[in-house]
Amino acid sequence: MLTFRSIRNVVAAHPVNMDGFQVKQALPAGGLEQIDPFLLLHHARTRLEGGRRQRDEGVPPHPHRGFAPVTFVYRGGVHHRDSRGNDSVIYEGGVQWMTAGMGIIHSERPPRALAEQGGEQEIIQLWVNLPEQYKMVQPHYQGLSAEEMPTVTSPDGHAVFTVVAGTFAGVKGPITTYSPILALNATFRAGGRFDVPLPPGHNTFLYLLDGRMALNAERVVEGEHLVRLGQDGEAIHLEAEADTRLLLMTGAPLDEPVVASGPFVMTNHTDILKAMRDYRMGKMGVLIED
Numbered sequence: 001m002l003t004f005r006s007i008r009n010v011v012a013a014h015p016v017n018m019d020g021f022q023v024k025q026a027l028p029a030g031g032l033e034q035i036d037p038f039l040l041l042h043h044a045r046t047r048l049e050g051g052r053r054q055r056d057e058g059v060p061p062h063p064h065r066g067f068a069p070v071t072f073v074y075r076g077g078v079h080h081r082d083s084r085g086n087d088s089v090i091y092e093g094g095v096q097w098m099t100a101g102m103g104i105i106h107s108e109r110p111p112r113a114l115a116e117q118g119g120e121q122e123i124i125q126l127w128v129n130l131p132e133q134y135k136m137v138q139p140h141y142q143g144l145s146a147e148e149m150p151t152v153t154s155p156d157g158h159a160v161f162t163v164v165a166g167t168f169a170g171v172k173g174p175i176t177t178y179s180p181i182l183a184l185n186a187t188f189r190a191g192g193r194f195d196v197p198l199p200p201g202h203n204t205f206l207y208l209l210d211g212r213m214a215l216n217a218e219r220v221v222e223g224e225h226l227v228r229l230g231q232d233g234e235a236i237h238l239e240a241e242a243d244t245r246l247l248l249m250t251g252a253p254l255d256e257p258v259v260a261s262g263p264f265v266m267t268n269h270t271d272i273l274k275a276m277r278d279y280r281m282g283k284m285g286v287l288i289e290d
Contacts, residue, residue, distance in 0.1 A: 002195055004216045005204065005233035013043055013207075013224045021059065022046075026207055026226040035203050035228055036253040037179060039067065039265065040127040043209065043224065046076075048110060050118025054079070058109035061287040064100035065275045066135040066265040068128040068177075071096040072164075072185060072247060074209065076114050076121030082106035083285025086141040093146025093185075095164050097175050099130070103275065103284035104139035124207070124247060132256050132267050134178040142175055149174060158192025158240070161185070166199070166250070180252040188213070188240035197235045202250035204229040206236070211244025 011030035016023050027041040028034065048057065058078075071078055077091040082098070083105040090096050091111075098106060110121055130137075144164075152161045152169045161168060165175035166182030173183065182199055188211070198204050210223035216237045221227055223244070229236060257267045264275040278284060 003233040006230035009228040037129040054115040065103040074122040088143040097142040101137040154194040158189040182250040193239040209245040212241040
């Protein structure tokens, strides 16, 4: 018989203004600074009115070093461009997993048609820390459409899990990572239930984009809440009380110092200063958008 993981924290996402871009921040929040190796979670729902130029929407060019900024696209699309020459548009259900490594500059805009014609856009951006030994690897980008990622359906047919990274129910996700990570997107119809096995020793959280979910038949959680689980037990029992979308992430803890300044995440202050210097000197490249 499965043993279930304890519920350690339930945190409501709170509104944050990111230079005019409104998001709901679920991590850090509620006294949780990080869930090693996960550093930050922003959930953004945007209604684009249309009649705009693409370069006037979204997030303009900016640098990163030392971690992987990951964008999950739920509605609309995201046009990623970076200083390594990657140019990729990913639509609903897809994922953009960028390993910043030693440093890269990228922009995240809505696709041109969405900016011009208007429509809904919904994303989650998650920052995944890199182990110290890999913080200065060459940057690289993995962009996958919904069709390029495998799915697992629950026995009752009411829950579908998209396997982004790691292995779930014998199915391996296509994203490669620098530390052991399981990344799942899931949709539940009301009444759907499933026991989700979790990797031993991993830190685990789930974030509900919407809906309402009963966890372990003991706690009901609403949309726009993050749930952190303990490391006891083998699984989490999920039962949807309404149609629900959720992101479930597990990761082997790195157990390393985290020193962050803006878009840079290293293990000490000296390396943060080096990142700032290298960015100013142009060592992270140049991104000129058309």
